[in-house]
Amino acid sequence: MGSEGPKSVTIHVTGFKKFHGVSENPTESIVSNLNDLVGRRGLPTGVTLGSCTVLETAGDGALPMLYNIMESGVVKGNANNEQVVWLHLGVNSGAVKFAIERQAANEATFRCPDELGWQPQQLPIIHEDGGISQTRETSCSVEAILRFLKKKGFDVTVSDDAGRFVCNYVYYHSLRFAQQRGHKSLFVHVPLFSRIDEETQMQFAAAFLEAIASTC
Template sequence: MGSEGPAAVTIHVTGFKKFHGVSENPTETIVNKLKEYMKKNGLPKGLTLGSCSILETAGQGSLAPLYQTLQSAISEKDSQSSNSGRIIWLHFGVNSGASRFAIEHQAINEATFRCPDEMGWKPQKVPIIPADGGISRIRETSLPVEEITKALAKKGFEVMTSDDAGRFVCNYVYYHSLRFAEQNMITSLFVHVPLFLTIDEETQMQFVASLLEVLAALSGWICAA
């Protein structure tokens, strides 16, 4: 269970609602159940589970609520001056064609949606943030993705490191989150999960709990980064 005093790391989590071709998004279920699951199983020492939010599977049209969600963690940290720990934004999205989990190393400044998002937007080769330059611009997480992947694989999970989060809403949100994280000296990570038909719900909940454990174990590295 958590230790006394301020936690070394606070993790805020997001998932997505349904979208074209995925009528039930596993990340919505995972994130909605996560607090109760961790309450039952116990949080790793030094870790606090912050907000658990569900985002619309939409790009441009959902920016306001996305930034409200991201900013809420900063506002909360600022109001708790005694808490000098670090913040991680942990985003989950589904890859319906995947057979294993994927820890995403980076996001690309390109929105090319294969289908319209839930607000009807279907950009093609559009820079996500024009001020960042062209669509080849990349932003990377500051977390040690390879080490995280190896630690989870040792726990028995089918997991890989990925350098391609696609060009749909997952990549769109991750790019914005990585930029926000850099500007506010916090950390962001995106993880793709398969459908529950491929890896069942209980295994996925165990995976997320193990991921939190791995991130908590990195708290010294995160605080020094």
């Protein structure tokens, strides 16, 4: 017999530290304060906020911590009726609205060195996947999430280009891992706090958890 009842959802969230040109990364603040906000606001029944992790803004340098938390999510999320979702937040310093990233490209072309000094150019992120034109797409219902958030009043769009810097690098690894393990992965770019204030971005992050719960 199969498991009965609706699936529970555990959502793990990551953000990034500062990097070249962005001395204060809004995603570091969002991820660091998300547990407290969720504790006050609550989440829908069956939804759990798992780990909240701030990653180094680096390509290969971020992978040990990323894979450590993802492997931990496999161990904790092995129940048949549990869906594990990885939500990654990154900043786009030129953006004026939130952007849900539909896919990641298998290309690392860093416009500047990452925080550990690495600056690859036109390198495949995962060589086994083929060339730099390869992409991986989220299995989350991006359009449904978009509708949910717009109804909440947030200025949000869908993007098909996550760039080629660290955000795309981490997202590609996460999508590959999630697809192998039966999880889901999604990346969202947020603006600077000078464009959309911190309180609004915190409320957006909490609403995004609800959106994932209602659509995934």
